[in-house]
Amino acid sequence: MSTPLCVGAYAYEHTEALLDGRVPIAGVDATFETAPLVSDIFRRTVEGHYDVAEYGLTYFLRTFDLEDSPFLALPIFPNRNFRxxxxxxxxxxxxxxxxxxxxxxxxxxxxxxxxxxxxxxxxxxxxxxxxxxxxxxxxxxxxxxxxxxxxxxxxxxxxxxxxxxxxxxxxxxxxxxxxxxxxxxxxxxxxxxxxxxxxxxxxxxxxxxxxxxxxxxGIFPAMHIVAVPRELAAKADLMTSVYRAFCEAKEIAQQKYRDGALKQHMGAVTPWFSKLFEENRALLGEDWWPYGLGANRRVLDTFLRYHHEQGLSKRLLTSEDIIAPALLDT
CATH class of the missing domain: 3.40.190.10 (Periplasmic binding protein-like II)
Known part of the structure; x- marks a missing residue:
């Protein structure tokens, strides 16, 4: 029997295949929701509206100082940007x-x-x-x-x-x-x-x-993760299915750009886009938007240190403190 899940995520090109149904989550009857402002998704996450949700890193980390910290994270990074x-x-x-x-x-x-x-x-x-x-x-x-x-x-x-x-x-x-x-x-x-x-x-x-x-x-700064309630995070097979689906949707978006290079990205409206793609590929590699803890440990640990040093976390958290156990080896 499929597990019903309500998933909140912003409409990025790397979540599009989830939102439009091209990529299912194995074993899950998923309902996907988005919002005009990503902060609306954050607020609804706090209100318990979602089972799985994109969540700003600092919003997520601040919950660890509550008496009952409600969430753990999946090492999925829907939003990242150099700042x-x-x-x-x-x-x-x-x-x-x-x-x-x-x-x-x-x-x-x-x-x-x-x-x-x-x-x-x-x-x-x-x-x-x-x-x-x-x-x-x-x-x-x-x-x-x-x-x-x-x-x-x-x-x-x-x-x-x-x-x-x-x-x-x-x-x-x-x-x-x-x-x-x-x-x-x-x-x-x-x-x-x-x-x-x-x-x-x-x-x-x-x-x-x-x-x-x-x-x-080596840091490509991450802004958001995907949060799940702790009781859901304990379900290893379910968390693995969610993680794999997000990875598959992201890979579809990335492959579109790799394939587009063969035709100099003639479907893009931005001039000289292929040159930018070549430069980014040379610097960032074939998977320039990585998910998983292994590829993002330095990014996460740096943000966790900054969060603590700036007085936003009472204690210095580690990646192991915040990531769902089933996905620590990703």
Whole structure:
């Protein structure tokens, strides 16, 4: 008899084959749901709406400080991105390098320690000696006001100045006006896309910086995992089936690009895409978006260290603490 599961996942190209039914989960009668905003999936996960769900790494890790930590993770990484490109500055603020952020007011999207923020604060600390307590922090929405996410724990470490933006305020407008000096955000400020000269990226040539970061560290930063309730995580065969289905869907998406190289990706609307694909393949390898713990241990352990160092986890967690036991050898 098939096990009924409700699965929440954002509509990426590497989950498309799951959402449209091309890839079934063996032994499972699956219902797939998505949402316009991935944070809506996170909130519904907290509310117990899903059996299996994409979940932001920091949202997931914050539950480990609860008396009854409800989730474990499958080593599936639906969302990952290099994040040097996620740091923006007011061009009149005199910020030319990361060390210049000391003493400045920095906006951060959604909460203190959203996933790109954890990664970049960690990079700032490791590579530039900058710590969060050296700056002031304002939390909010980039181009649309958002309230505090009251459905997730929001620890603030001692000695760090953090406030939420006032009602109706947006971090993008505050950055353009100079009310804040910098911004770490998953969303690019609309003003920058519109050509404003008052906002720039901290790393103008961010692709070169991010490629160098990968060459030096081997880290392709993960933002999200797939979370399951602990009682479900104990069912080894079921977890293996879910993991394999996500892997198969991802492989379909990757193979499309490998096959497309034969015809110089004539189905893509982006000029010179084949050159970009060749460069990425040479740097990142044949499986440039890996799942499984083996290929991602350094990524996970680095994020876990950053999360603890930034006061967002009470103890330093390990990969073994957070991954479903049946998938530790993936």
């Amino acid at each position: 040097h490109s996620a740091v923006f500055v007011n061009t009149a603020a005199g910020i030319k390098k990361p060390q210049d952020l000391a003493g400045k007011t920095i906006g951060e999207f959604a909460l203190f320690g959203h996933d790109p923020g954890v990664w970049m604060k960690g990079v700032f600390h490791d590579e530039y000696g900058l710590t969060p307590d050296q700056s002031r922090w304002v939390i909010g929405g980039t181009d649309h006001p958002i309230p505090a996410f009251d459905w997730v724990p929001q620890p603030i470490p001692d000695g760090v100045d953090v406030r939420h933006a006032a009602e109706g305020e947006t971090l993008g407008a505050m950055l353009e006006s100079g009310e804040i000096d910098a911004l770490i955000s998953v969303d690019v400020p609309q003003a920058l896309l519109n050509g404003s000269k008052k906002i720039a990226r901290l790393f103008p040539d961010y692709e070169t910086v991010e490629r160098d970061y990968y060459r030096r560290t």
